[in-house]
Amino acid sequence: MVGFSKRGAPISLLGERTGDEMVKDYIATYCRPRALPTRDGNMNINYVTQLPLRTILFIIARFASSSTLHEVSKSYMHYGIECLERIVFN
Numbered sequence: 001m002v003g004f005s006k007r008g009a010p011i012s013l014l015g016e017r018t019g020d021e022m023v024k025d026y027i028a029t030y031c032r033p034r035a036l037p038t039r040d041g042n043m044n045i046n047y048v049t050q051l052p053l054r055t056i057l058f059i060i061a062r063f064a065s066s067s068t069l070h071e072v073s074k075s076y077m078h079y080g081i082e083c084l085e086r087i088v089f090n
Contacts, residue, residue, distance in 0.1 A: 026077050042071040056080045 023037050027047070035047040045061070048054040057072045057080045064076070072080070 021074070021078070023074050023077075026074065030077070030081075038071055040071070042068075042073050043077060045070055045072055053080055053084060056083050 023041055023043060027035050027037060027043055030050065030053060031043065031047040032049050035044070037043060045054055045057050048057065057076060058069065060076045060079055061069050061072055066072075066076075
């Protein structure tokens with residue numbers, strides 16, 4: 001990817017992302033009813049009900065060279081939700 005600004009906090013797609021939300025909270029809010037976490041504690045991308053968020057999650061998994069493209073971790077979900085939030089730059 002070329003031409004993006006170098007401003008802002010550096011992003012690391014490895015490791016854990018801090019936050020108060022649990023995987024079950026993300027599933028209850030953004031996934032279809034009765035969706036469950038995977039055995040690894042991740043979320044299945046196909047269960048996400050919002051198509052833009054599902055697309056962003058798939059792209060994040062591709063950029064991070066994830067071995068399971070159909071699942072996302074809690075940190076990837078947090079980054080995907082941040083991509084959909086409105087941010088005003090001065």
